Amino acid sequence: MPLLSTSSRIISFGQYGLKFVRTATTALLLVISSLLTPSVIADTDKLPSIGSDQPDRLTMHQEYRLGRAWLRQYRAASPVIYDPIMQNYLETLVNKLAVEAELYERRLNLIAINAKTINAFAVPGGVIGVHSALLLKAKDEDMVASVLAHELAHLSQRHYARRKDNAEGQQLSLLTAMLTGLVLSANGHSQAGVAAIASSQAAAIQSQLQFSRLHEQEADAVGFRVLKDAGFDSSGMARMFELLQAEARTNGGSAPEFLLTHPLTQSRIAFAKEREIKDGTEAFYSNLEFQLIRVRAMLQQTPIKERPVVLTALLKSVSDSIKEPVKLYADILSALDQDKTQKARELTEQLALQPDHLYFRLLTARVLVMTGQSDQAFSLLKTQLKETPDNMAVKAFTAQTYLNAGQTPQAMEAFKKLSRERPEDPWVWQQLAKTAADGKDLLTVYKANAEYHQLTGDIPQGIKELKLAREYASNDPIEFARIDHRIKDLEKLFKELNFQ
Structure with a gap:
């Protein structure tokens, strides 16, 4: 049984791996070509200079559409983590930083990837990706926040748009190469990713993927300010640089994935350390929530037989004051993952002696449902919803608990909301479709599946699902019209993306 109901379409990169990625990048190339109309291309030559507060609005809209087109393709080919708790944590962290970043595009879309490479990236249009290994390897939240602040700085300063004078060539080659490299990296083929990038358009692509020293220095300075203003320990940036250096030495000089596109120089390290001293911030503190998220990342990317060793290494970096609750959380989740319900129940009794934390309450509710104590579980969750009504993780967990407890109508209502x-x-x-299937509500199954498919790179399948829904709703004029309108929306989108 998975930690939470998760699903990802993981592409196998055997002898056909690079062939698939070339196909994917060709598709994205068509996407970008269709979005870059002649008039838009002409306008992109007028990109804002450094410090300009009046970006070309058409270019910003164009970047947003490019980013969402890219995201569909990336989801289709990468091992995405669909974990509401991790998703909510990362979104909250990024939003806290984004408040202090001078972003032109604030419609951010965050994606977590199950990958053992240390990496994070930002794509024009507000798409931000985080590899699970970044969460696992970083020892504290401030280190991760420093990376995300750096990525937000690249977006706020519009470094992608400013990287080349020829905006048309830059957009086409940058985003297609980025898709190729990041998909391969996420699937454990970082060296293949570099090779694919190098062979596709030679040094030009590699040059575009690597930010210039000026851009890196600017992102460091802006990111440092964002980190500090958002209330994080600014020394996290220097500690992150030290971790990346250590990883490179451990791997025999092979740089972590993050450094392939963000070269680390001695001047950047010196900058971080100098600012750290001038800022005079206190030493970093142990954050229980972050350490529990590290556990979730560890369980996502680590095979069962390897978990004891990896967990031991993780605990060495955790302060003594919270080692016990962090280990207990990992043990309970691992027991559930292996269907050891009785062991999980016994371990959960120990949570009463640990700090009162949201993640412990959610875990307790899950164990209660699995041991036939649904009433107690829902009482706990309803109390939590009153305390944190806007918390996405709590709402998602409650909906899934209804589903796991066999309370389909309540689950349907929660997932629809x-x-x-x-x-x-x-x-x-995806969860709404699953719930509707349990409730034998075929109309909702078709509609929910349509949205899932169009968001994960298969718009034609989404249209097929909607056509089934339209046929099913033939006796309901209002619903028929709604579905017909949505079909036309997706057909228009498909045509714009030029996948035909």
Whole structure:
């Protein structure tokens, strides 16, 4: 049984791996070509200079559409983590930083990837990706926040748009190469990713993927300010640089994935350390929530037989004051993952002696349902919802608990509400389809599956699902019209993306 209901379409990169990625990048090339109309291309030559507060609005809209087109392709080919708790944590962290970043595009879309490479990236249009290994390897939240602040700085300073004078060539080659490299990296083929990038358009692509020293220095300075203003320990940036250096030495000089596109120089390290001293911030503190998220990342990317060793290494970096609750959390989740319900129940009794934390309450509710104590579980969750009514993880966990407890009508209502709040979240649509199938509501199954498919790179399948829904709703004129309108929306989108 998975930690949470998760699903990802993981592409096998054997002898056909590079062939698949070339196909994917060709498709994205068509996407970008269709979005870059002649008039738009002409306008992109007038990109804002450094420090300009009046970006070309058409270019910004163009970047947003490019980013969402890219995201569909990336989801289709990468091992995405669909974990509401991790998703909510990362979104909250990024939003806290984004408040202090001078972003032109604030419609951010965050994606977590199950990958053992240390990496994070930002794509024009507000798409931000985080590899699970970044969470696992970083020892504290401030280190991760420093990376995300750096990525937000690249977006706020529009370094992608400013990288080349020829905006048309830059956009086409940059985003297609980025898709190729990041897909291969996420699937454990970082060296293959570099090779694919190098062979596709030689040094030009590699040059575009690597930010210039000026851009890196600017992102460091802006990111440092964002980190500090958002209330994080600014020394996290220097500690992150030290971790990346250590990883490179451990791997025999092979740089972590993050450094392939963000070269680390001695001047950047010196900058971080100098600012750290001038800022005079206190030493970093142990954050229980972050350490529990590290546990979730560890369980996502680590095979069962390897977990004891990896968990031991993780605990060495955790302060003594919270080692016990962190280990207990890992043990309970691992027991559930292996269907050892009785062991999980016995371990959960120890949570009463640990700090009162949201993640412990959610875990307790899950164990209660699995041991036939659904009433107690829902009492706990209803109390939590009153305390944190806007917490996405709590709402998602409650909906899934209804589903696991066999309370299909309540689960349907909860997932439908979530789908209205999070229309771009594939996991929500997938769970709504599953719930509707349990409730034998075929109309909702078709509609939810359509949204899941179109968000994960298969718009034609989404249209097929909607056509089935339209046929099913033939006796309901209002619903028929709604579905017909949505079909036309997706057909228009498909045509714009030029996949025909």
